[in-house]
Amino acid sequence: MKKKKLVIFGTDDFAQLAKFYFTADSEYEVCGFVVDKEYLIEDSFCNLPAVALEDAEEKFPPSEYDMFIAIAYTHLNEVREQKYHEYKRRGYKLASYISSKATCWYEGNEFGDNVFVFEDNTIQPYAKIGSNTILWSGNHIGHHAEIGNHVFITSQVVIAGRVVIGDNTFIGINATINDHIRIAERNIIGARALIARNTKPNSMYVDKITKKVLQNVNDSTFFFGKSVKSVGGDKDGV
Template structure:
């Protein structure tokens, strides 16, 4: 099947590497919004692939025969990736999901579309991952825990049993969420932070220990 990658940053580069190594997808191009297209046109290459305008994607490629992965990072608590994901779906394209062969996923059907599961991720029985999520290498979701849509888990992030990560959250490298805890919408949990109780929506938490730094996550640089 033909595939388009939406995004041209570090995540997209790594995703292309794994997709080429692990799948039979024929990656046709990388797509970005017009304002991000390099000038002049001769510079429109990324990882050896042509770059095309996102706004014209439906005109350039047949949604019946082309699938898409939106591979955009966690900036603005994943809202840019969320918007592009929804716009791609509205264009009629099917969005893939990717689970690396070295990930341990108890039930692959419990991972949503446009989600990318890196090597050495562990999703235990009863866990659920929504649409448009990124689970980087070594992250762990314990039994009966839920990661809702549009989340990003950095390497080594850990979620204990029967916890919930609400939509549009970012969990930093080696962060920990204890069991029976809810991390509310649009939270940023910093590297090494330990979350022992429910968080407030839009909270930004540091590693000293899980301290609330503010409630303006969307304008906090990740």
Template sequence: MKEIVIYGAGSFAKMMRLYLDRVAGQKVVAFCVDEAFKGDMSSFDDLPLVAFESIDRLYPKDRFLMFVAVGYSSMRNRRSMYEKACFKGYQFVNYIDGSAMLDETVILGSNNVVLVGSVLEPFSRLGDNNIIWSSVMISHDVDIGSHCFFASQTLLGGNCKVEDNCFFGFNSTCVQGAVIRTESMIGSKSLVLSNTEAFSKNLGVPAKLISSHRDKGIVLA
């Protein structure tokens, strides 16, 4: 039996516990958060809630796997938490929904989520710590970095390249061959027809650069 500790204690972490527990041969046994956010809480979703700073003593890396479950409200925070868990030496699990379709040639990193009805076509690559929500279409030969978020019904054309920490809103579309640079944000229903700039917010049909978030990164309410 694979025993898993979830790093996070919000709505996404609760949902991921449900999904991860549905996979035969594995079970979530605890949650953890940074000491500064734990307060007096000792449990979450009826499981132990412990400080991340103590996790390697209570749930050692040679016995337990980890899943970092934090949403998109602060994209840089998603990356930071994953890297802290990596520093402690933990191995991670992926969650691929049974209804998702991943070609056998797809290369997967770790701590990825691919939800209901999403498709990854041949020769695509997915780095680490990405969230692909339901009904997302990743076409052939797409190269996706790490720590990205794809909202429902995102569509990426063939041979696109997505760098790290990018965010795609609902129903966003990128034409084939587009390069989405580091920390690009693509707004809901936007159509990307050309390469984006790093740290850019892009909205509209066609999508246009409207602002930069180089200092704070992508932060959503």
């Protein structure tokens, strides 16, 4: 079967990984890369052509190529969000990748575009994954959970049933979100954090050990200038 043509935005580690996974485990043939002009150092990447954004539509016309935006969580996913909207306006269909080594029943599941699901994720029935959202390897997404748009979930994260994750949220390694919890938009959930209550928008929640480290370096307004809220420990959550 003839494969669809794909071009990837980005020339960093994530772009290289995306190229590997799309090539090894999808219906796509990766044909090249696109970056902003100021980041175009060489005219090739991973032995494929790399072009500046200004030349993308001529080299890789949207009528012939789909696009994947391979940007991680820079500025709380806002950079990836900007490129997502820009390339949709340019007429590109944005591709998604769901690893064949992920456990996904597809019963009642919904996936947006420009989604990337690495291996060993478990996505239970009726869970919904929003557009432009990245699930790194080894997470549990519980039944009827709703993951918003422009979200980045790292690894070994447990999201229980009926959880709602707001847009532009980052969830760190080994975090746990109890069932029926609502995570507001633009949250940072730190590594190892236990979230047992609903959160507030534009806030960061970290475990006690991490909070102590941040305070020791006088960095309690880390990321977006908001106070760091401590969670975790033997008994307490948010």
